[in-house]
Amino acid sequence: MVVHDRLYTVNEYESFIAKPNHQERLFELVHGEIVEKLPTEEHGVIAANIVTEIKIYLKQHPIGRVAVEARYRIPTDEHNSRLPDVSFTSSERTLPLVKKGAVPQMPDLAIEIKSPDQSFKEMREKADYYLANGSRMVWVVYPEKHLVEVHEADDFEILTEQDVISGGEVLPDFTLAVNEIFEF
Secondary structure (H helix, E strand, O other): EEEEOOOOOOHHHHHHHHHHHHHEEEEEOOOEEEEEOOOHHEEEHHHHHHHHHHHHHHHHHEEEEEOOOEEEEOOOOOOEOOOOEEEEEEEOOOOOOOOOOOOOOOOOOOEEEOOOOOHHHHHHHHHHHHHHHOOOOEEEEEEEOOOOEEEEOEEEEEEEOEEEEEEOOOOOEEEEHHHHOOOO
C-alpha cells in the first residue's frame, strides 16, 4: 500500500517513520514511494518457517546472521530503503549490529514473501533491485501458488512443493524442502 503520491528521499522517509504514530508499523521506501507492509498471519508463519531453518543451519555453520524485517539501503541510493521479510548476511560482510536506521548494504540473501496485493512483476522487480545492489541470491515466495523463485545474477529457477531449495554458495550445504515453507 503506497502511503503518499509524491517521491521521498531517504532522509524524508526516516523522518516519516520516526513519527510516534508510525513507529509500530512497517514501511519501506521503494523508488521514492513510502510503502506500508501489511503482513498477514500466513506471511508471518512462512517467514518463521524459513527463519527457523536458517537459524538451525547457522548454529551448526556459524557463517553469518539471519534477520526478520531488517532495513537495508545503499548509501548512494537516496530513494530506496528496503525491508526484506527475511535476510541473511555472511560473516565476511557483516558489519557491527545496526541498532538504529538501515544496514548500509544489501544482505547476501534477501527473501520476499508475496502479499495478496503485490503483483508478480513487483516481486521480480524487488529481486532485480536486491541483485543489482549487492545481494547474491533472492528467494521470492508465492504463498497462493506454493512456489519459490530462486534468483541469482542472471538466472532464476522456479521451485514447486516437490523441490528442495539449495543455499548455493551463500549458505553452503543448506537445503530446505519447499513444502516445509508452507507447513501451517
